[in-house]
Amino acid sequence: MESPFKADVLKGKVALVTGGGSGIGYEISLQLGKHGASVAIMGRRKHVVDSAVAALHSHAIPAIGFDGDVRKEEDAARVVESTFKHFGKLDILVNAAAGNFLVPAEDLSPNGFRTVVDIDTIGTFRMCREALKYLKKGGPGKDPSTGGLIINISAILHYGATWYQIHASAAKAAVDSITRSLALEWGTDHDIRVNGIAPGAIDDTAGVIKLAPEEILSQIKQKPLYKFGEKWDIAMAALYLASDAGKFVNGTIMVVDGGQWLSRPRF
Numbered sequence: 001m002e003s004p005f006k007a008d009v010l011k012g013k014v015a016l017v018t019g020g021g022s023g024i025g026y027e028i029s030l031q032l033g034k035h036g037a038s039v040a041i042m043g044r045r046k047h048v049v050d051s052a053v054a055a056l057h058s059h060a061i062p063a064i065g066f067d068g069d070v071r072k073e074e075d076a077a078r079v080v081e082s083t084f085k086h087f088g089k090l091d092i093l094v095n096a097a098a099g100n101f102l103v104p105a106e107d108l109s110p111n112g113f114r115t116v117v118d119i120d121t122i123g124t125f126r127m128c129r130e131a132l133k134y135l136k137k138g139g140p141g142k143d144p145s146t147g148g149l150i151i152n153i154s155a156i157l158h159y160g161a162t163w164y165q166i167h168a169s170a171a172k173a174a175v176d177s178i179t180r181s182l183a184l185e186w187g188t189d190h191d192i193r194v195n196g197i198a199p200g201a202i203d204d205t206a207g208v209i210k211l212a213p214e215e216i217l218s219q220i221k222q223k224p225l226y227k228f229g230e231k232w233d234i235a236m237a238a239l240y241l242a243s244d245a246g247k248f249v250n251g252t253i254m255v256v257d258g259g260q261w262l263s264r265p266r267f
């Protein structure tokens with residue numbers, strides 16, 4: 001679908017997208033790039049990152065990829081530093097890296113719980129923390145009149161309760177809380193806007209392919225409103241937040257789910 005945004009709304013901006021090699025993270029990278037940004041992507045699987053970068057290059061987007069795990073302090077620091085070294089600044093951080101699997105709470109080990117919290121929650125905070133010195137107003141290479149932007153991808157799992165995702169629901173609830181806390185502190189102190197996007201069921205993503213049981217998918221398919229979203233829908237929300245259209249938006253969690261969460265607990 002054609003973008004309603006002008007192709008230069010992010011001209012001159014530099015974005016770093018964790019989980020940018022696939023799924024929602026890749027689509028956000030692509031759309032930020034198509035609207036003028038230079039893009040660095042970070043992911044655990046080198047071959048996935050490499051092919052995503054090649055795909056971005058095929059759209060003439062200045063892009064670079066780094067393999068790294070947001071659970072590792074040294075990876076987070078290295079990727080943020082390398083992005084700065086390559087592009088000379090950092091304006092936008094998108095935290096899209098996530099881990100998840102379906103498991104009944106009684107079968108989930110504390111380590112399994114911790115693994116998802118480490119990726120989704122601590123990983124998000126770690127990346128924000130590493131990026132702070134570059135994103136803050138007056139940061140190296142930046143336009144001195146304005147600070148940068150963080151977008152944290154969460155979910156709608158925790159608005160009610162979601163079967164077999166106690167770990168991811170808790171992790172994403174904490175991500176939303178991080179978004180609000182940083183919006184308050186870093187918005188005030190550093191002119192950094194921090195917002196979240198909470199996607200619903202998005203077609204052709206690991207979240208749906210791996211996690212949604214068939215009986216839920218068939219119910220979603222039958223509803224006129226509660227249909228699947230597209231990765232594009234999430235990327236357009238990111239563009240709104242990243243562009244000047246969102247310049248007064250800070251600390252919000254934008255739900256992009258077609259109204260699906262309103263139907264809970266029916267699903």
Ligand code: HXC
Pocket residue numbers: 098099100101102103107108109110111112113115116155156157168200201206207208210211
């Ligand atoms: C029960 C499991 C499990 C499973 C892992 N564990 N998979 N427990 N059921 N299916 C437990 C392990 O037993 C272990 O605990 C601990 O978790 C760590 O497992 P590892 O395999 O060592 O972890 P790792 O290799 O680092 O893999 C991380 C992962 C993996 C999260 C477990 O699934 C992953 O990285 N997936 C790819 C990313 C992904 O799925 N993204 C989708 C995000 S979708 P013990 O106690 O045995 O040591 C999303 C959208 C949400 O977030 C919204 C949906 C609508």
